[in-house]
Amino acid sequence: MRIGVVTFPGSLDDGDAARAARIAGADVVRLWHGDSDLHGVDAVVLPGGFSYGDALRCGAIARFAPAMDSIIDAARGGLPVLGICNGFQILCEAHLLPGALTRNQHLHFRNRDQFLRVESTDTAWTNSFTAGQEILIPVKNGEGCYVADERTLDQLEAEGRVIARYVRGNPNGSQRDIAAITNEAGNVVGIMPHPEHAVETLTGPSLDGLGFFTSVLRALAGAPAGANAGGHQ
């Protein structure tokens, strides 16, 4: 299985996302923001960082990259896409996910090891977990406070699209402790904490982050051939 990792100017965790996918057993394809060809990948990770230096708003410019045009089309066709941190922000700016990520309520950048509760395992990126499972992965962001209007939040809850919540403390003030959400189809997931930093015992607080990457490999293995990548093969 081929997982593409996109590099935008200012992407920082692209190498880490690539390493995590590789450890999970994927073949990794590095994608360049200026290239609209997705090189036949089976899934895409939009990594963390500060694309375009967070100019205007986090993710606001990256969303217009040629690679994103293709990814938006492919995601609508079912391509599994995981947006981590800045990637989550980009997915919101691209309207693949609802809501927005705003400045942390306490106004500081915050990096800590954070417990999450996995709320939904019905997505391409969380099927390796069990519902209600508590996992420990690093959070690190300055603008990770998830906000949406009440109706959207209610809808996300009702449709089971809040897929992970902060537990034992909310690091950024996100509404309803939301750490990760998915789209209606369950193929696009945005998560603020960094699963790619919890994939090795030497460097991470746990191995819990690997589950996101093994999940997508499992989803892809189970999916009928050609059902995934929205015509960019």
Add this chain to the structure above:
Amino acid sequence: MTTQPDTATSGAVTPSATPNQSPAAGKPTGFAATDVLVNEFDGGPDTVQRALSTGDELQPHTDLGLKDDEYDRIRQILGRRPTASELAMYSIMWSEHCSYKSSKVHLRQFGDKAPTGTRMLAGIGENAGVVQISDELAVTFKVESHNHPSFVEPYQGAATGVGGIVRDILAMGARPIAVMDPLRFGAADHPDTARVLPGVVAGIGGYGNCLGLPNIGGEIVFDPTYQGNPLVNALSIGVLPVERLQHKEAAGVGNVVVLLGARTGRDGIGGVSVLASATFDEGAEQRRPSVQVGDPFMEKLLIESCLELYDAGLVAGIQDLGGAGLTCALTETAAAAGTGMRVWLERVPLREASMSPTEILASESQERMLLIVTPENLAAVLGVAEKWGVWATAIGEVTPAEQDGSPGRLVISWNDHIVVDVPPGSLADDGPVYARPIREPADLILLQADKAETLPRPTTGDELRETVLRMSASPNLCDKTWVTEQYDRYVLGNTILAQPEDSGVLRIDERTGLGVALSVDGNGRYARLDPYEGARLALAEAYRNVAVTGAEPVAVTDCLNFGSPEDPAVMWQFAEAVRGLADGCQQLGTPVTGGNVSFYNQTGAAAIHPTPVVGVLGVFDDVARRIPMGFPAPSAEGDLLFLLGDTACELSGSEWAWVTHGHLGGRPPKVDLENERRLAQLMARASQAGHVSAAHDLSDGGLSQVLVESCLRRNVGARITLPADGNSAFVQLFSESAGRALVAVPRGHDKAFAGLAAEFGVPCTPIGSTSAEPVLEVRDQFTLPLDEAREAYEGTLPRLFGGAAELANRHGDPEHAADPTAPASPDRGAEVLITAAAGAAMESAAPIEADGIPAAAVAEVKEPSPAEDDRPGGSAD
């Protein structure tokens, strides 16, 4: 040119791939005196030709920080008066910061006493020292100061401090892989500290996080001595394949000089000299903020472009632009090669079209590099820059040496006016050197006689328990999470250990596990009491911090923070500290690979404590064997605890004397570097054999602090029986004797470990074991539940700088949880604004240091960044 979304839509980054960038401004007409900072008069710039015909014109050399005899020497070198641009260049390059004119005669010891047979590939004089760590790989590391800008404008001062040191690392051919920040502030509860610290921390985080570099350690020290002179030092480390090592020589006649990175603006002019305050006409003066403004996004692009250029073999020479800007980069690259250089200044891309040639040469705009490339490679270089959306402009070319074989000349024109024609070596290498007078401080004898060993001490178990709590809650010893969680420690995925561990440990090679450990330490109080011993103690502590992780210490970098070199007492402290550090490095076999001197850290006549900050680099063949500081979750019986080294009654200069008595006097602890070396050898061997599960160096706060920290790290208790070595329980807990560490040894390994300790001659005393019960018990003295210790240890900084209520919530402690609807307390917003004004009014003695500027040159102090509101339940913005 293919348009990419970054360049098409960001607006912030518009690459210029044309080498002959036309000047933004046309030919100057009616060039008004108000447009320029120095003597550039009506009608055009001060040219060489004009200098020849107006030899007697008065020049503001003293305002630029040049002494009369220095000015005379410039005239002698040039055979005429310097042009305004030349004068500015000499004032910059001959400043204390660039020329090391006061420190040079002392710093020579680092070379003279350098141990032989080391792994050093590049040393002092390069942008950063380079140390080989395997057949293929080398690392480069260096620490620098950015003290004064950080006092004036904490956020940008600290941010550009990170940016500057990272470019030094990049210039050696390395990919920067981490940063560390030794920080020193005034008293923790002083109002101005509430202005400076949050800004500095946010600036370091804002720049380093956005650059994608993990912050793996450092120091945070509070002491009134730093009230008007916070010390913001920044360390960076990078890794390179040995064959990718870069040089700064502008070799190869006909090669093209390329300016890469951000456009040049008026920021930072006069940073390293006193240029910004020097004009003939005060009324015409244009005051500009002299602190540079950082753009980490641009620096990230600069890093990626440079690395791509190195890997493609497109770079013949490279130098970063930091303090002293183009002036420094042009003269140093040319001087290093002995070549000449011809530069067309109007080609430099500007942010402000009206900049004069002198301003362009003096600007300290950040995120720029100077490249020397062959003409054949120019197109490829510009292509790489375009890919990353970075400006790249050919501004000049390398010219031959003189026909008589003497070095070439640096000739700079601006719109067909020759404004500079100098021998580059006269700027870069032949600056003045002073052997300044030195004299032991008059108060030192009395200070050393006032020992802390005679102060009243706690005696009962209850008193000791209270002292343990009070010490662990004191600002210098307390938990620093409030600061460090504003830094990304995970990015790049190779951080094995980071703060609060004794050292930062990084994996360098994923295949082999090859890695490094880095620690940076200093103790201004020790150095005040005895600068020679203080420097050796700083070295010993950093060395020991690296050693207890199991790494082999191999090299040193230093940042020497002192008061005014014109004060003989300060100069004596400096001379003693350098001698101590050089002697220590010789004895330990760890060469000083590079570093930085920061003078003029003083307010009025009062200098800071002499503060040599020492960074030690260690190497791991396999980082998997690193030893963390926290006790591991205990097995059934717990791991055994051993105290390594000997404890003497050494309380002078200690944290205890300071916290409980506000006392500083006596002599600092003795340091025996042979003991440190033996301890390091023991720890390396024990780590290889897997005998040790945790280790923590003993320093500030002594054994008491180590026990608290090692227990709290993973919430594992310990039962301690203090050895019957003749010392009181108090001395055993709070003495700061050097050469000691606490180790946890899994049962079954204890005999082997004790045997190893005996083999290396390291005293090894069993003092108890870890326990599953979350309690720190010192037998016959006291029992301290870890929750209580944690509350003391973790509460201090949030209480001082905001977030205390949130901390209580996080601990799930309903008693202490704040009502989320209540206003945050203390509300620091108003206080901060007041203290900003107070800080601006504070008298300061115009420090000149790394990229520093005199306080007088700064028109206003900006408001602090809005980082104070920590209200739980508040609105998002």
